Amino acid sequence: MTTTAPEVAATREALGPTLIRLRNEGLDIVVVDADLGASTSARRFKSEFPDRWFSFGIAEQNMFSAAGGLATMGYTVFASTFAVFAEHAYDQIRMNIAQPNLNVKIVVSHGGVSVGEDGASAQSIEDFALFASLMNFRCIVPADVVEAAAAEECAARTPGPFFIRTGRARTRTLYTDGPKFRLGVADRMREGTDLTIVACGLMVERALDAATALQNEGISARVLNMATIRPLDEEALVAAARETGAIVVAEEHLSHTGLGGMCAQLLASKQPVPMEFVGVPNRYGESGTWSEVLEIMGLTAQGVADAARRVVARK
Amino acid sequence: MLVVTSAPMDLQSLSRRVREHVLRMVYGAQSGHIGGSFSAADIMAVLYTEVLKHDPQRPDWPQRDRFIMSKGHCTPVQYAILAEMGYLPVEELSTFRKKGTRLQGHSVLGKPAGVDNTAGSLGMGLSFGLGIALGARLRGEDLSTYVLMGDGEQAEGQVWEAAMAAAYHKADRLVAIIDRNKIQNDDFVANQMVSEPLDEKYRAFGWAVRDGLDGHNFEQIAEGLRWARDVQGQPACVIFDTIKGKGVSFMENNPGFHGAAPSADQLAAALQELGVAP
Numbered sequence: 001m002t003t004t005a006p007e008v009a010a011t012r013e014a015l016g017p018t019l020i021r022l023r024n025e026g027l028d029i030v031v032v033d034a035d036l037g038a039s040t041s042a043r044r045f046k047s048e049f050p051d052r053w054f055s056f057g058i059a060e061q062n063m064f065s066a067a068g069g070l071a072t073m074g075y076t077v078f079a080s081t082f083a084v085f086a087e088h089a090y091d092q093i094r095m096n097i098a099q100p101n102l103n104v105k106i107v108v109s110h111g112g113v114s115v116g117e118d119g120a121s122a123q124s125i126e127d128f129a130l131f132a133s134l135m136n137f138r139c140i141v142p143a144d145v146v147e148a149a150a151a152e153e154c155a156a157r158t159p160g161p162f163f164i165r166t167g168r169a170r171t172r173t174l175y176t177d178g179p180k181f182r183l184g185v186a187d188r189m190r191e192g193t194d195l196t197i198v199a200c201g202l203m204v205e206r207a208l209d210a211a212t213a214l215q216n217e218g219i220s221a222r223v224l225n226m227a228t229i230r231p232l233d234e235e236a237l238v239a240a241a242r243e244t245g246a247i248v249v250a251e252e253h254l255s256h257t258g259l260g261g262m263c264a265q266l267l268a269s270k271q272p273v274p275m276e277f278v279g280v281p282n283r284y285g286e287s288g289t290w291s292e293v294l295e296i297m298g299l300t301a302q303g304v305a306d307a308a309r310r311v312v313a314r315k
Numbered sequence: 316m317l318v319v320t321s322a323p324m325d326l327q328s329l330s331r332r333v334r335e336h337v338l339r340m341v342y343g344a345q346s347g348h349i350g351g352s353f354s355a356a357d358i359m360a361v362l363y364t365e366v367l368k369h370d371p372q373r374p375d376w377p378q379r380d381r382f383i384m385s386k387g388h389c390t391p392v393q394y395a396i397l398a399e400m401g402y403l404p405v406e407e408l409s410t411f412r413k414k415g416t417r418l419q420g421h422s423v424l425g426k427p428a429g430v431d432n433t434a435g436s437l438g439m440g441l442s443f444g445l446g447i448a449l450g451a452r453l454r455g456e457d458l459s460t461y462v463l464m465g466d467g468e469q470a471e472g473q474v475w476e477a478a479m480a481a482a483y484h485k486a487d488r489l490v491a492i493i494d495r496n497k498i499q500n501d502d503f504v505a506n507q508m509v510s511e512p513l514d515e516k517y518r519a520f521g522w523a524v525r526d527g528l529d530g531h532n533f534e535q536i537a538e539g540l541r542w543a544r545d546v547q548g549q550p551a552c553v554i555f556d557t558i559k560g561k562g563v564s565f566m567e568n569n570p571g572f573h574g575a576a577p578s579a580d581q582l583a584a585a586l587q588e589l590g591v592a593p
Contacts, residue, residue, distance in 0.1 A: 030450070030453070051453060052453070054449055054484070055483075056476075056480050057476075057479065057480065057483070059473075059476035059479070059480065061439075061442070061472075061473045061476055062442045062445070062473055062476035062477050062480055065439045065442030065443050065446065065473070065477075066442045066443065066445050066446030066449070066477070066480070067446060068443055068446060069432075069442070069443040069444060069445060069446020069447040069448075069449075069450065070446040070447070070449060070450040071446075072424075072431070072432075072446075072447060072450070073446075073447060073450030073451060073453075073454060073456075074450075074454075075450055075453075091436050092436075092439055092442070092473070095433055095434070095435065095436050095439060096432075096433065096439055096442075096443055099423070099424075099433045100423075100424040100425075100432070100433045
């Protein structure tokens with residue numbers, strides 16, 4: 001990352017520069033790749049540190065299992081591919097990384113439906129569920145490129161497995177003054193009293209826009225960036241429910257198995273309040289530009305604002 | 316090469332004790348895998364006493380050779396040889412598969428120390444071993460990684476992803492050992508999938524291959540393992556012909572003893588055949 005954050009950028013763009021910087025700072029990083037390093041930006045590491053770059057061809061299962069083996073030799077292993085192709089190697093990740101609790105950082109790009117044109121098979125709408133189901137994994141969905149770099153650095157400096165989902169869509173940079181990322185701690189980006197919008201990934205930008213629109217109607221919305229979706233920031237979530245009395249959860253994923261389901265489970269036992277959910281509806285995606293596909297799925301500031309009005313009406 | 320083991324062993328009596336442990340463990344748990352443990356028992360006995368560079372007193376020794384059990388259901392033979400080597404008390408073997416045990420049904424990394432991978436889903440060990448071999452080479456460590464697979468396991472596509480990648484990376488400190496016992500879970504391998512000719516397949520993937528060795532002949536096992544260890548410039552695969560259930564007549568070549576526990580009568584008969592007092 002340069003010190004000046006770009007106005008718009010894709011979260012996937014953080015990985016290559018961050019890996020190079022961290023290796024230059026002396027971290028014992030190696031990178032494994034399955035022919036998507038140009039797309040995930042990890043490949044920039046190869047030209048700087050060719051002996052620490054391992055190609056596995058188009059073979060994700062082998063790559064993730066080998067990443068586990070490499071980690072047993074003391075390395076901090078970064079493995080990157082597209083989100084759907086990490087799903088392809090789920091059992092390998094479960095048995096060779098999660099169960100033995102090895103030091104592998106899985107940074108996927110092209111997450112969610114905002115892959116756009118590539119269509120349904122390329123759009124991951126179930127990866128939060130899969131990776132949040134793996135014990136020992138910490139799961140992060142950064143809201144912008146600045147937060148992505150901070151999350152990747154945190155993963156590199158924290159032992160154990162991580163899953164970080166980045167995207168292809170070039171979205172607005174929110175942390176123009178620098179990252180505020182802390183593992184497992186939600187960032188309260190906007191104060192509010194009538195409800196709280198809990199969001200991750202590119203839905204944070206939409207949540208902030210929705211909060212601005214709601215303000216004009218006299219509805220005061222708090223916005224929590226829940227970048228770490230596992231473990232959840234229980235304290236911030238319970239406080240939000242107690243203090244604002246209503247919750248909207250917004251994510252680029254199926255709600256029932258994603259951040260929405262996880263927040264609902266926690267609040268049901270700790271601080272039940274009315275909740276509404278903005279997520280991928282119960283369907284697979286389709287082709288279109290990334291913003292068109294988000295529109296089709298209702299993953300917009302308008303969709304979040306509508307959910308906010310519904311939940312406030314239920315209070 | 317330095318080979319650290321306990322005192323020189325009588326391989327015949329070592330492999331007999333290993334088989335006895337396997338029988339008692341699986342009988343005690345009333346579950347577990349005897350057939351594939353017996354087919355690999357002689358290979359494991361030779362590997363741990365004559366080839367593997369290891370030190371049971373220092374199981375986390377960074378420069379140790381690594382043994383990766385890819386056919387992770389064959390923990391009985393793995394725990395038995397580790398106990399004989401001194402990695403865990405022989406008495407602990409009786410806890411196999413029981414509540415509170417360290418000795419789960421399938422391999423768990425670090426339980427006990429000496430187990431270097433987690434296994435159970437087949438086809439992943441060669442990839443995991445490849446990662447170790449690549450990491451060791453980058454560190455400049457003088458160590459080899461041995462991966463034990465079954466012949467039925469060769470149907471897993473990931474094995475061939477790893478085979479392709481190991482040759483691409485010229486991982487010559489990676490050794491694949493195939494326990495060709497010709498039986499898998501439900502039936503004979505040949506009735507379930509065409510995995511042969513394994514030697515030609517590995518050669519085509521860029522490996523050095525030795526085939527046709529008797530996996531129950533100690534001299535041939537040692538020769539094959541040492542040959543594989545010393546191959547340079549490419550990974551090496553040594554294929555041992557074995558007999559599933561080897562050592563107990565009514566278990567030999569019997570698909571019924573892939574994953575079945577013996578009755579009390581069968582245990583007594585089996586121990587008698589091994590020449591062990593019940």
